[in-house]
Amino acid sequence: MTSNQVNEYRRRFMAGLGLAAGATLAPNFILRSAQAADVVARPDNEPASSAKRWGMLIDANRLTDGGASMVEACKREHGWGNDPQASAEQQPQWMRVVKVTDKHTKHSFTLPVMCQHCENPPCVDVCPTGASMKRADGIVYVNKHTCIGCRYCMMACPYKARSFVHEPLKDQKPHSPRGMGTVESCNLCVHRIDKGQLPACVEAAPHAVIFGDLNDPESRISQALKALGGTQIRADLGLNTGVRYLNI
């Protein structure tokens, strides 16, 4: 099977799942390595600004391991995935590798799926305490101090991007505190972004992911999206996700 045929199968299959296809790919376009210069540190005395909107473009064709190294980097950064008391179905879902198989051709591929940092996030709309929030720069996350664990946001999220912490936790990372009885999800490594660093998962797959400001037409991510298009998973929902994909 040629790579063109593979891409066509992917487009048709994802369309069958309700995934909108991106624009036609420019031939021979190569994503340059992720660059820390895509993120500028935010001064402590300045609040996050809506002038920026952080986003990520993941090229599934350039993930040599289907996204596994991105998941492992997330685990290391946030200290999840080693909760020995948690059953398999209770393991955290900060990021997971999803396998997609064309039911006609049986062709399969994988992609990493995490919180898509929706512009119009239903997880925020349903939260009774305001713990599920979207920052001015588009980062969606949970404040574990005000989360009451009702799990409404888990039910509202169409991407299954959130999980509930059932068990007491050990060895937590100071920069990413978690809490039993609360819900959690990818926070786009907000602690790193504020320091001018790339998210850990982006650093783990530098040739497959571009990270940057979707509001800046000159940013590398905006330029790549302009040249290549990009697919939002379940674009039909109108959530305008900050995470976009190529070649799915």
Ligand code: SF4
């Ligand atoms: S992907 Fe789910 S958790 Fe993330 S912003 Fe969208 S609805 Fe909320």
Ligand code: SF4
């Ligand atoms: S589980 Fe927490 S973050 Fe989610 S809706 Fe309930 S209070 Fe809000």
